[in-house]
Structures are given as C-alpha cells and as structure tokens.
Amino acid sequence: MSNITSSIYKIRFLDEMSQRCTVIHKLHPLVKLIVSIVYIITTVSFDKYEIINLIPLAVYPIVIFNLGDIPFMPVFKRSLIVLPIVLGVGIFNPIIDKEPIIIFANVFISRGWISYLGLVIKCFFTVLCALLFISTTSIDNIAMSLSKLKVPKIFTIQFLLTYRYIYVLIEEFANIWTAYTLRAPKQKGIHYKSWGSLLGQLLMRTYDRAQSIYYCMVLRGYNGEYHQSEEEKLYLKDYIYLFIWICFMVLVRFYNIPVLLGSIMTGV
Amino acid sequence: MHMADALISPVVGGTMFAVTAGIASYSVKKVQTKFDGKLELNEKKIPLMGVMGAFVFAAQMINFTIPGTGSSGHIGGGILLAALLGPYAGFLTMACILTIQALFFADGGLLALGCNIFNMGFYTCFIAYNLIYKKIVKNEISKKKIFIASLLSVITGLQLGAFSVVLETAFSGKTELPFGPFLLLMQPIHLAIGIIEGLITSAVISFVWNARPEILETIKSGQVHKKVSYKKIIIVLLCAIVLIGGVVSLYASSNPDGLEWSIEKITGSSEVEYTGAFHEFIGSVQEKIAFLPDYGFKNSSNEQMKSNIPVSAGTSVSGIIGSLLTAVLAILIGVTTNVYRKLKKGANQN
Amino acid sequence: MSQHKVILKNIFYTYPDGKKAINGISFEINHGESVAIVGSNGAGKSTLLLSMVGILSPDSGDIRIGDLAVIKKNFSTIRQKIGFTFQNADDQLFNATVYDDVAFGPRSYKLSEIEVKKRVERALEIVGASHLMERPPYKLSGGEKRSVSIASVLSMEPDILLMDEPSSALDPKSRRRLINLLKDFTHTKIIATHDLDLVLDVCERTIVLGNGQILADGSTQKILNDGELLDRCGLEKPFALQSCPICSKR
Secondary structure, three states, X not given: OHHHHHHHHHHHHHHHHHOOOOHHHHOOHHHHHHHHHHHHHHHHHOOOOOOHHXXXXXXXXXXXXXXXXXXXXXXXXXHOOOHHHHHHHHOHHHHHOOOEEEEEOOEEEEHXXXXXXXXXXXXXXXXXXXXXXXXXXXXXXXXXXXXXXOXXXXXXXXXXXXXXXXXXXXXXXXXXXXXXXXXXXXXXXXXXXXXXXXXXXXXXXXXXXXXXXHHHHHHOOOOOOOOXXXXXXXXXXXXHHHHHHHHXXXXXXXXXXXXXXXXXXXXX | OOOOHHHOOHHHHHHHHHHHHHHHHHHHHHHHHOOOOOHHHHHHHHHHHHHHHHHHHHHOOOOEEOOOOOOEEOOOOHHHHHHHHOHHHHHHHHHHHHHHHHHHOOOOOOOOHHHHHHHHHHHHHHHHHHHHXXXXXXXOOOHHHHHHHHHHHHHHHHHHHHHHHHHHHHHHOOOOOOHHHHHHHXXXXXXXXXXXXXXXXXXXXXXHHHHOHHHOOOOOOOOOOOHHHHHHHHHHHHHHHHHHHHHHHHHHHHOEEEEOOOHHHHHHOOOOOOOOHHXXXXXXXXXXXXXXXXXXXXXXXXXXXXXXXXXXXXXXXXXXXXXXXXXXXXXXXHHHHHHHHHHHHHHHHO | OHHHOEEEEXXXXXXXXXXXXXXXXXXXXXXXXXEEEEOOOOOOHHHHHHHHOOOOOOOEEEEEEOOXXXXXXXXXXXXXXXXXXXXXHHHXXXXXXXXXXXXXXXXXXXOOHHHHHHHHHHHHHHOOOHHHOOOOHHHOOHHHHHHHHHHHHHOOOOOEEEEEOOOOOOOHHHHHHHHHHHHHXXXXXXXXXXXXXXXXXXXXEEEEEEOOEEEEEEEHHHHHOOHHXXXXXXXXXXXXXXXXXXXXXX
C-alpha cells in the first residue's frame, strides 16, 4: 500500500519539478537528453581504477542542481535507492582484488577498494544525471525529443499514454489494495486464492477503459493517425549549452584534470 | 533484475541499445502491418497498449502473498503483456514501462535501458511467449494448459533474463564478481521468482480467459505465417550468440589456469583474458571507436590502464593535491551557480 | 433548421451476450432542444447514446443526424457535428497537457495550428478553464476535469452535445457551475443522467427509459412531478419538487 501511494508521490514530485521555469528547463529537451547521455557514457567509460578522473564530473550535477533550481536532498535521497544493488554486486571487488597500491607515502590500499569506490561514485553520478534530466524536462517534452530523434510515433504516443494512465490506475489499484487489506488484516499481500480474481478484475476494467479511451479518440476524429503539437526549434542557446558540455566532457575524458592540476601545483 | 548504469560498460550498453532499438523498430513495423487491410484492430491497439502499460506498471507494485511462507512476490508482466497484446505490442509496451521506470525511479539507467528492455522484454515476449506459451496453448485453450504455459514461459523468460544479466555484467568487467558463482547465485533466485510470477500470471490469465476470453490475444491454430521461419532464424541466431558468448567467456575466464574451478584462480586473471577470434574482433572494434576505452579485452590495454593508476608516491601526491584542487573548483562552481540561483529566486519574489 | 434534427426510428440492440439492451425505441429531437434521458441503471441510456454516434450499431432501426444516416460512410461528418462527453472524464483526457487534449479534435480534422490554437483558447474560455491550459490532466480536480472534457468537444464546434452522466462525481459547487454552463449553451443537448435536479434546471424535455423501452416522453415539469411514474422507473422526485418533510410545503 505505502509502496503504491508513495510511488505516485515520487512521480508527482519529479513531475512538478519539471514544470518549473528556469534556464535549464527552458532549454530544448533534445540537447538536455544528448548531454545527459554523453555524461553517463563519459562517466561509465572510465576504467574501474580511475577514480581521480571522476572528480571533475561532479561539476555537471552541481551546476544543474543550481541553475535548474532543484532541491538537493529529495533528489539525492532518491538516488540512494539503487545503491544497494551496486553495493551488493560490487562487494566482490575489495574481497577478490587485493593487489595493494600505494596511495600516499606508506599508506597502502587494495585496488579492490578503489574500484569499489569508483563504482559507487559512478552509480551516484549516473543516477543523479537521469533524475536531473527528468526533473528539468517534462514528459511531453521528452516525448518531443524522442520524436525528434526519429523514434516512431507509435512508441512516443504509447509512452505518453502509459505515463498518463499510471496516475489513474495507481490510484485505482491503491483503492482496491486498501479495500482488500481492510478486510484482510495481518496479511502481507494478496492471498493466493484472490490472485487471479483481483488482478483479473482490474485487468478487465483496464481493458474497458482502453476501449472507452479509444471511443473518445474516434469521436474526436482519430483514425489511426495521432496528431501532436509541432516540434520546437533549436535556438542558439541550445547549441551553446550542448557545445559547452560536450567540450567539458571531452576534456574530462581525455585529460586527467586533477593529476594535471596537481602536477602544475607541485611542479612534478 | 534491473541493471544499473554503473555496472555496465559503454560498449555493452551501446550494443544492447542498438540491438533493442532494432527489435523495437521491427516490432513497430509488425504492429502496424499486422492487420493489413483490417486497420481497425491496429488503431484500437494504440490506446490499449498505452493503458496496459500503465496496468502492468501499477500491478508490479501489488504484493502477492506466497502461500506457506511469510514473504510476498509480484509480477514482471512480460508474458502477461504478450498474452494480451501479442509479442510485438507486448515488447513495445514493456519497453515503455522500463523507460518510465528508468526515468522516474532510477530503476536501471538510461545507458542500461537497452540491456533492461532486452533482458525483460525480449526473452519474455519473443522467446518464452513464442516458443513456449504459444506452442502449448495453440490448439485449444484449457485452464491446465494456461497454467503450464504461463509457468514454463515465465520461468524460461526470467532464467534467460538472469543469464543475460550475468553475461552483460561479465562483459562489462566493472566488477570482480566471478562469472560462475554469480551465475550460480542468479539462476536459482530467479527460478524462485519465476515460479511465483508464473503462478500469478497463470491465475490472472485463466481468470480473464474464463470471464472475457476475447481480451486475450487470439492464437490461431494451424495458421503459420510464412514470416515465422524468418523470425525463427533470427531468434535462433540470437540465442546462439548469447550461448556462444556465454560459453566463450566462461571458457576464457577459467582457461588460463587450466580448468580448475576456484574463485581465487579466476580472479587471478581478473581482467578476463579473452582469446580467440571473437574477442579479437571486439578488441579491434573497440580500437576503432577510440572514444570508448578498452575494458581489458586485450592485454595491452591492461598496461595502459596501470599507467593511470597512481603507483609511485610522486604522482600520487600530485594526484591527491590535484583531486583536492578539482574538488575545490567544483565547489566554487557550485557556490557561484548557487548565488545565481538565489539571485534569481530573490528576483522572482520581488 | 432540419439539419440538426436527431431522429431515431425503431431501434433494437442486443449485447453480444444476448441480453436485450434497446427494445424498439423511436424519438425525434429538434434543433436547439435540451433533452434528458433518464432511467435506472442498465436501462439502456449509454447504449443509446453510443449508437447515436456509431460506436455501437443497432441490430435494426434507423438513426439520422440531420440529413445523414449514421452509417460508416458518414461517421466522420457526423462525429464532427456531435460532441460526446463520457461519464469518466479521465477517459476523455488522455494527453499530456490540457491544451493537447482540447486540440486533439481540431488536429485530427487537420486544421492549421493557428486555427487549432484559436479554437482551443475559445473552448477553454467558454468553460472558464483558460488558466488550466498548460496543466497536465492528472493534476486537475474533478470539476476541472469535467470542464476540460467539455472544452475538448467544444473545440470541434459541434452542433449537438451528447453527455453521459455529466454531473457524476462532482462536488455541489462544481455541479452548480456545470448546470449554469449547460444552461448557456445553445446547442442541441442530449443528456443521459440520474441527476434529476440537473434535468429540472437544464432540460425542457425528458425521455424516461426502462428495460430498453421508452416509458415516458414529455415535458420535464410534467414527468418529474409524476411520482408514481418515477417510482416505477427506479427514480425519485428531485429534491426541488419534493415537499418539505417538516412543513409539507414546496
């Protein structure tokens, strides 16, 4: 129950965030999508031991958090959700990869810990990036950027429809769940005798709903072709945004900026 | 079973993305031309697909008590969608659900999306549904047949998906997680999950079949499309690639030390030393895509990598200083942009 | 104008499961008339409405909208003339924003984006929902959803409005607003509802259905005052016509 209702709040929270009106929000969704993907690829493309190179990548989320006026803690908390999986899968790194490396003077650490830390940082960055993308871009804009990328219409329409009816259906499911648990206390879930009937009823209701949505469409002239609003054009600011971030990413990827800075400072 | 971005390499993520995009665009074509001449069914399917996607999305959150245990399970939905909408529309709907989950719940990531759609959509809708579910239910539907078909197909879909997760993780080389034990961990867990999901799925499908049989996708008996053979070839090919890839990596990871099976030994060659033409090919492809670095597919790259690791005290001092400096810079950027944010807020309030 | 007459002649309809839904219904509705179709649950109201726009096709009988018979060939023209709002506004609003939803009809009829914009703005203004334009439908209240769903059919500039339970699940204030809105419309209106107070306010004529047949057809005042008839049809006198339980005065 809490699972169902909390999920709707989670979606709604990000959705509301994406309706804001900041510099980042006003950018064309397509460039935001491209920058996000390039960022993720850059992040994961570093070798597992190259954690120093990852540090400059923190700049991107920091900038987007601020320019996009996104509250840090709620989004940060959300990004913790995936961490257990990565922690679990990655735990073998320090256990198995015990080759020591020197980090400072006489301090040794096993390589596994380095790669483990790297994994966690990468996990944070990639998840933050996706969450920042969704909290600065509304769903219809995402669909627009998808169709700009020549994703077939049937997919983008479906994407929007699914998103739209998640709200309706989750509410409906939550009601049924409440009705069930009120009459069946001390149960963790649906009793197996009701498995088929509960979900089956919901399914049939959903089917009828789909049918009546279809009628609504047909009565307003739908004949298999779904007309959407016209795509927005890319402006100069979009190209500049794209250019700056790509340059940044390329720099970070091919030059070890921290080491470079460090060697300048220490004169090595 | 969602893969995270951090666990995969760009090569694996990109390849799987391309493969998934291919299957998706093939499915889009099939959904559109499937009822050629009878366009009506097709246009009805668009709202149906959208709403069913939302249905599975919401249904995944309902917990079902597992009899005799204290725990509960839920459905994944791949087979259910295929049974309702057919494999092509089912796959597309699954792809939609996973995309929304990746965006809003950070379940899996954008880069891993291809992997996730493949692992949870392709195996269920195309392989398990087409080769198992459809075969069993084809001639006549009965409660027993639905039960067997759903159970078997859900389990198979999940097993293949889990195997695929292990493979993708191994190929990515992000973790030291040894292939064999990981596999031995994943498959049984997903067998258990599969049995539960299979039971729930069969309960739902047979309920619907009882009440409103017209909702289920009609599987015409005896009518074999000519294109099926072509499709089968693709499926068999893909299976073969997956299998061969698996066997090769298994072999490659254990071979250098003979066939002894021990964690220590595998990890002695943690940069899985791939041999054979297959990996040379991948290596050469990687070299061509210079942007994407190697992941220890080849030995030479290991040495390159090591040069990046601060081994000597000198570089490591500069490394640490540099890191601190970069962090300070990042914070500075944060502070300045934060000032901007506050100014903007102040301006809005006035 | 005979153009907007709605004529039903001897309609029969049977559900796929064999249950008879409509059992020989005929009536004629003139241009500009406001007609309520009332009746208990399962009386065949929704079925009747759906067959008027060709979603369901009757087993026998003849339905004409204006000069056109409701047959597949004419669907596109007829559906442009008729605005149909469903009982569940959520089903009607399937787009990402209110704007897109109201624009769906005009866009489907391939109007230019400029004309679409004009129509959307006009339609939203009529229902008093201009401020909701950029909002996603799931963030609207029940009353707002209803207004927008009406706007989504008004944008096609229909001559006839068919409404299935327009006041269901509305709070009293939204319901009052809806009633006032409907009163202002000059369209031909056919409203299927249980809400007899709404009928009293909006419709001058009432058709009572029961078991797929017409039990009564006449002026609203007359029918809604006939307690015996209403009782027989599973209905109840609207509050406005009931005498006060304390002083027995109207």
